[in-house]
Amino acid sequence: MEDSAKRKIEAQKILDHGFAQFKNVNIYEAGDVVFNVRVWGGEQHWVNLITPDTFAVSLAQFEQDQADIRITYKGPLIAPLKQGTQIGTMRITVDGAVVAEQPVTVANDVEATSNMWRKAADSALLMV
Numbered sequence: 192m193e194d195s196a197k198r199k200i201e202a203q204k205i206l207d208h209g210f211a212q213f214k215n216v217n218i219y220e221a222g223d224v225v226f227n228v229r230v231w232g233g234e235q236h237w238v239n240l241i242t243p244d245t246f247a248v249s250l251a252q253f254e255q256d257q258a259d260i261r262i263t264y265k266g267p268l269i270a271p272l273k274q275g276t277q278i279g280t281m282r283i284t285v286d287g288a289v290v291a292e293q294p295v296t297v298a299n300d301v302e303a304t305s306n307m308w309r310k311a312a313d314s315a316l317l318m319v
Contacts, residue, residue, distance in 0.1 A: 233270030
């Protein structure tokens with residue numbers, strides 16, 4: 192019985208040490224703007240991308256120094272766009288391995304423009 196109790200204590204010490212090596216890091220809070228992207232054919236030329244939820248990850252100290260954050264999205268973005276639509280993904284990688292990912296969404300509605308000249312200009316620029 193005594194050996195079993197000692198094993199439990201030692202196991203707990205090992206677990207405590209392991210967990211102490213990691214730190215929770217808040218990358219973005221829910222609703223934070225993470226990037227802004229060009230919108231084609233819209234009343235606005237740019238729209239903010241946000242995280243719909245808090246984006247947090249547990250990393251060891253050495254991983255915090257090596258972490259890389261990348262945002263990918265499918266473009267070009269063509270109006271109209273609805274607020275809350277998932278446009279892409281934000282990923283945290285350490286040594287090339289993805290350790291966390293979070294969707295990024297459109298922060299606000301972007302209506303299609305009714306201005307003929309803006310439509311023509313945006314269409315011409317998209318072809319280039």
